[in-house]
Amino acid sequence: MAHPVDVHVGKKIRQRRWLIGMTQQQLAGRVGIKFQQIQKYETGANRVSASRLWDIAEALDAPVSAFFEGIEEAENAKAVHGQDNVPADILADKEALDLVRSYYAIPENQRRRLFELARVLSDVA
Template structure:
Protein backbone atom coordinates (compact mmCIF):
# COMPACT_ATOMS: atom_id res chain seq x y z
CA UNK A 1 0.00 0.00 0.00
CA UNK A 2 1.44 3.35 -0.97
CA UNK A 3 0.77 6.64 0.77
CA UNK A 4 -0.93 9.23 -1.44
CA UNK A 5 -0.87 13.01 -1.29
CA UNK A 6 -4.21 14.86 -1.54
CA UNK A 7 -4.10 15.54 -5.29
CA UNK A 8 -3.01 11.95 -6.01
CA UNK A 9 -5.82 10.68 -3.82
CA UNK A 10 -8.39 12.85 -5.63
CA UNK A 11 -7.22 11.51 -8.99
CA UNK A 12 -7.25 7.91 -7.74
CA UNK A 13 -10.76 8.37 -6.30
CA UNK A 14 -11.89 9.86 -9.61
CA UNK A 15 -10.42 6.94 -11.56
CA UNK A 16 -12.26 4.49 -9.31
CA UNK A 17 -15.51 6.37 -9.82
CA UNK A 18 -14.98 6.38 -13.60
CA UNK A 19 -14.21 2.65 -13.58
CA UNK A 20 -17.33 1.85 -11.52
CA UNK A 21 -19.47 4.07 -13.77
CA UNK A 22 -18.12 2.37 -16.89
CA UNK A 23 -18.77 -1.10 -15.44
CA UNK A 24 -22.32 0.03 -14.61
CA UNK A 25 -22.66 1.19 -18.25
CA UNK A 26 -23.74 4.69 -17.24
CA UNK A 27 -22.76 7.89 -19.03
CA UNK A 28 -21.44 10.85 -17.08
CA UNK A 29 -24.74 12.59 -17.83
CA UNK A 30 -26.81 9.69 -16.50
CA UNK A 31 -24.75 9.49 -13.32
CA UNK A 32 -24.94 13.26 -12.88
CA UNK A 33 -28.70 13.23 -13.27
CA UNK A 34 -29.01 10.42 -10.73
CA UNK A 35 -26.86 12.17 -8.11
CA UNK A 36 -28.13 15.68 -8.83
CA UNK A 37 -25.30 17.37 -10.71
CA UNK A 38 -24.19 18.08 -14.29
CA UNK A 39 -22.11 15.73 -16.44
CA UNK A 40 -19.39 18.39 -16.27
CA UNK A 41 -19.26 18.03 -12.49
CA UNK A 42 -19.05 14.23 -12.79
CA UNK A 43 -16.18 14.77 -15.23
CA UNK A 44 -14.39 17.01 -12.69
CA UNK A 45 -14.80 14.34 -10.01
CA UNK A 46 -13.49 11.63 -12.34
CA UNK A 47 -10.45 13.68 -13.34
CA UNK A 48 -9.68 14.55 -9.71
CA UNK A 49 -10.12 18.26 -10.37
CA UNK A 50 -12.83 18.55 -7.70
CA UNK A 51 -12.77 16.69 -4.41
CA UNK A 52 -15.69 14.35 -3.81
CA UNK A 53 -17.47 15.01 -0.51
CA UNK A 54 -18.65 12.13 1.66
CA UNK A 55 -22.26 12.96 0.83
CA UNK A 56 -21.61 12.95 -2.93
CA UNK A 57 -19.59 9.74 -2.66
CA UNK A 58 -22.51 8.08 -0.88
CA UNK A 59 -24.83 9.17 -3.72
CA UNK A 60 -22.38 7.97 -6.36
CA UNK A 61 -21.94 4.62 -4.64
CA UNK A 62 -25.71 4.13 -4.35
CA UNK A 63 -26.22 5.06 -8.02
CA UNK A 64 -23.56 2.55 -9.06
CA UNK A 65 -24.72 -0.22 -6.73
CA UNK A 66 -21.57 -0.06 -4.64
CA UNK A 67 -20.67 0.59 -1.03
CA UNK A 68 -18.80 3.88 -0.41
CA UNK A 69 -15.96 2.01 1.30
CA UNK A 70 -15.17 0.12 -1.90
CA UNK A 71 -13.71 3.31 -3.37
CA UNK A 72 -11.11 3.43 -0.55
CA UNK A 73 -9.91 -0.19 -0.65
CA UNK A 74 -6.13 -0.47 -0.84
CA UNK A 75 -5.50 3.27 -0.47
CA UNK A 76 -3.51 4.77 2.40
CA UNK A 77 -3.86 8.52 2.73
CA UNK A 78 -1.05 10.79 3.91
CA UNK A 79 -2.27 11.66 7.40
CA UNK A 80 0.84 13.41 8.70
CA UNK A 81 -0.29 16.36 10.78
CA UNK A 82 2.03 19.28 11.34
CA UNK A 83 1.33 20.71 14.80
CA UNK A 84 1.11 24.49 15.14
CA UNK A 85 2.03 26.49 18.17
CA UNK A 86 -0.60 28.74 19.79
CA UNK A 87 1.35 31.77 18.52
CA UNK A 88 1.20 30.47 14.94
CA UNK A 89 -2.53 29.81 15.26
CA UNK A 90 -3.08 33.35 16.59
CA UNK A 91 -1.03 34.80 13.71
CA UNK A 92 -3.03 32.82 11.14
CA UNK A 93 -6.32 33.94 12.68
CA UNK A 94 -5.14 37.55 12.69
CA UNK A 95 -4.26 37.39 8.99
CA UNK A 96 -7.62 35.77 8.20
CA UNK A 97 -9.48 38.48 10.12
CA UNK A 98 -7.56 41.20 8.28
CA UNK A 99 -8.33 39.62 4.91
CA UNK A 100 -12.04 39.32 5.80
CA UNK A 101 -12.06 43.07 6.49
CA UNK A 102 -11.05 43.86 2.90
CA UNK A 103 -13.38 44.58 0.02
CA UNK A 104 -14.20 41.55 -2.17
CA UNK A 105 -11.94 42.89 -4.94
CA UNK A 106 -9.05 43.44 -2.53
CA UNK A 107 -9.55 39.93 -1.06
CA UNK A 108 -9.39 38.43 -4.56
CA UNK A 109 -6.20 40.37 -5.32
CA UNK A 110 -4.60 39.24 -2.04
CA UNK A 111 -5.48 35.61 -2.81
CA UNK A 112 -4.07 35.95 -6.34
CA UNK A 113 -0.84 37.30 -4.84
CA UNK A 114 -0.64 34.52 -2.24
CA UNK A 115 -1.08 31.92 -5.00
CA UNK A 116 2.09 33.25 -6.65
CA UNK A 117 4.25 32.96 -3.53
CA UNK A 118 6.70 30.04 -3.15
CA UNK A 119 5.49 27.23 -0.90
CA UNK A 120 8.88 25.83 0.09
CA UNK A 121 12.46 27.06 0.43
CA UNK A 122 13.29 25.10 -2.74
CA UNK A 123 10.84 27.31 -4.67
CA UNK A 124 12.45 30.56 -3.44
CA UNK A 125 14.14 32.54 -6.22
CA UNK A 126 17.94 32.48 -6.17
CA UNK A 127 19.90 35.61 -5.34
CA UNK A 128 19.60 38.47 -2.86
CA UNK A 129 16.14 39.76 -2.10
CA UNK A 130 17.09 42.57 0.28
CA UNK A 131 15.62 45.26 -1.98
CA UNK A 132 12.71 43.25 -3.35
CA UNK A 133 10.11 45.45 -1.65
CA UNK A 134 11.59 48.67 -3.08
CA UNK A 135 9.53 48.29 -6.25
CA UNK A 136 6.26 47.83 -4.34
CA UNK A 137 3.94 50.80 -4.04
CA UNK A 138 3.56 52.05 -0.47
CA UNK A 139 0.24 53.13 1.00
CA UNK A 140 -0.02 56.80 1.76
Protein backbone atom coordinates in the same frame (compact mmCIF):
# COMPACT_ATOMS: atom_id res chain seq x y z
CA MET B 1 -2.36 20.12 -8.29
CA ALA B 2 -4.87 17.39 -7.45
CA HIS B 3 -4.38 15.37 -4.28
CA PRO B 4 -3.52 11.70 -5.01
CA VAL B 5 -6.50 10.51 -2.93
CA ASP B 6 -8.90 12.65 -4.97
CA VAL B 7 -7.42 11.26 -8.19
CA HIS B 8 -7.75 7.69 -6.88
CA VAL B 9 -11.38 8.15 -5.81
CA GLY B 10 -12.16 9.75 -9.17
CA LYS B 11 -10.62 6.81 -11.04
CA LYS B 12 -12.66 4.39 -8.97
CA ILE B 13 -15.85 6.32 -9.74
CA ARG B 14 -15.03 6.17 -13.47
CA GLN B 15 -14.16 2.46 -13.30
CA ARG B 16 -17.41 1.57 -11.56
CA ARG B 17 -19.43 3.72 -13.96
CA TRP B 18 -17.77 2.08 -16.98
CA LEU B 19 -18.16 -1.38 -15.48
CA ILE B 20 -21.93 -1.05 -15.18
CA GLY B 21 -22.23 0.75 -18.53
CA MET B 22 -23.45 4.10 -17.21
CA THR B 23 -22.67 7.42 -18.89
CA GLN B 24 -21.52 10.55 -17.07
CA GLN B 25 -24.84 12.13 -18.00
CA GLN B 26 -26.80 9.26 -16.45
CA LEU B 27 -24.76 9.34 -13.25
CA ALA B 28 -25.10 13.10 -13.00
CA GLY B 29 -28.87 12.80 -13.43
CA ARG B 30 -29.13 10.25 -10.65
CA VAL B 31 -27.02 12.35 -8.32
CA GLY B 32 -28.69 15.64 -9.27
CA ILE B 33 -25.68 17.49 -10.66
CA LYS B 34 -24.32 18.43 -14.10
CA PHE B 35 -22.21 15.91 -15.99
CA GLN B 36 -19.31 18.38 -16.09
CA GLN B 37 -19.05 17.98 -12.32
CA ILE B 38 -18.78 14.20 -12.75
CA GLN B 39 -15.95 14.82 -15.23
CA LYS B 40 -14.14 16.95 -12.66
CA TYR B 41 -14.60 14.31 -9.96
CA GLU B 42 -13.34 11.54 -12.23
CA THR B 43 -10.14 13.42 -13.09
CA GLY B 44 -9.53 14.45 -9.50
CA ALA B 45 -9.78 18.13 -10.45
CA ASN B 46 -12.56 18.56 -7.87
CA ARG B 47 -12.71 16.87 -4.50
CA VAL B 48 -15.82 14.77 -3.79
CA SER B 49 -17.53 15.63 -0.51
CA ALA B 50 -18.58 12.80 1.80
CA SER B 51 -22.29 13.32 1.16
CA ARG B 52 -21.79 13.50 -2.60
CA LEU B 53 -19.66 10.34 -2.53
CA TRP B 54 -22.49 8.66 -0.62
CA ASP B 55 -24.95 9.69 -3.36
CA ILE B 56 -22.58 8.53 -6.11
CA ALA B 57 -22.06 5.18 -4.37
CA GLU B 58 -25.83 4.68 -4.17
CA ALA B 59 -26.27 5.60 -7.83
CA LEU B 60 -23.51 3.16 -8.82
CA ASP B 61 -24.79 0.46 -6.45
CA ALA B 62 -21.43 0.21 -4.68
CA PRO B 63 -20.29 0.62 -1.08
CA VAL B 64 -18.50 3.89 -0.32
CA SER B 65 -15.45 1.87 0.71
CA ALA B 66 -15.10 0.57 -2.87
CA PHE B 67 -13.79 3.98 -3.94
CA PHE B 68 -10.85 3.69 -1.54
CA GLU B 69 -9.88 0.10 -2.35
CA GLY B 70 -6.29 -0.26 -3.49
CA ILE B 71 -5.29 3.22 -2.43
CA GLU B 72 -2.26 1.96 -0.48
CA GLU B 73 -1.03 -0.02 -3.46
CA ALA B 74 -1.61 2.92 -5.79
CA GLU B 75 0.39 5.21 -3.53
CA ASN B 76 3.25 2.72 -3.19
CA ALA B 77 3.35 1.56 -6.81
CA LYS B 78 5.34 4.10 -8.77
CA ALA B 79 6.06 1.75 -11.69
CA VAL B 80 3.65 1.92 -14.61
CA HIS B 81 3.71 -1.84 -15.17
CA GLY B 82 3.63 -4.69 -12.71
CA GLN B 83 4.56 -8.33 -13.24
CA ASP B 84 3.92 -9.99 -16.60
CA ASN B 85 3.83 -6.57 -18.33
CA VAL B 86 0.28 -5.92 -17.09
CA PRO B 87 -0.61 -2.32 -16.22
CA ALA B 88 -0.69 -1.78 -12.45
CA ASP B 89 -4.20 -0.30 -12.67
CA ILE B 90 -5.74 -2.40 -15.43
CA LEU B 91 -9.30 -1.36 -14.60
CA ALA B 92 -8.41 2.26 -15.31
CA ASP B 93 -8.22 1.31 -18.99
CA LYS B 94 -11.59 1.69 -20.75
CA GLU B 95 -10.60 -0.87 -23.39
CA ALA B 96 -9.84 -3.45 -20.67
CA LEU B 97 -13.20 -2.81 -19.01
CA ASP B 98 -15.00 -3.12 -22.34
CA LEU B 99 -13.17 -6.39 -22.95
CA VAL B 100 -14.18 -7.75 -19.54
CA ARG B 101 -17.80 -6.69 -20.06
CA SER B 102 -17.85 -8.35 -23.50
CA TYR B 103 -16.16 -11.48 -22.16
CA TYR B 104 -18.85 -12.01 -19.53
CA ALA B 105 -21.57 -11.49 -22.12
CA ILE B 106 -20.39 -14.66 -23.92
CA PRO B 107 -22.12 -17.93 -22.92
CA GLU B 108 -20.06 -19.81 -20.32
CA ASN B 109 -19.04 -22.81 -22.45
CA GLN B 110 -17.83 -20.53 -25.27
CA ARG B 111 -16.17 -18.24 -22.73
CA ARG B 112 -14.06 -21.13 -21.42
CA ARG B 113 -12.95 -21.98 -24.95
CA LEU B 114 -12.08 -18.34 -25.63
CA PHE B 115 -10.09 -18.21 -22.40
CA GLU B 116 -8.08 -21.29 -23.40
CA LEU B 117 -7.43 -19.78 -26.84
CA ALA B 118 -6.19 -16.56 -25.23
CA ARG B 119 -3.84 -18.55 -22.96
CA VAL B 120 -2.42 -20.45 -25.94
CA LEU B 121 -1.95 -17.26 -27.95
CA SER B 122 -0.26 -15.45 -25.06
CA ASP B 123 2.17 -18.36 -24.57
CA VAL B 124 3.15 -18.08 -28.25
CA ALA B 125 3.77 -14.33 -28.07
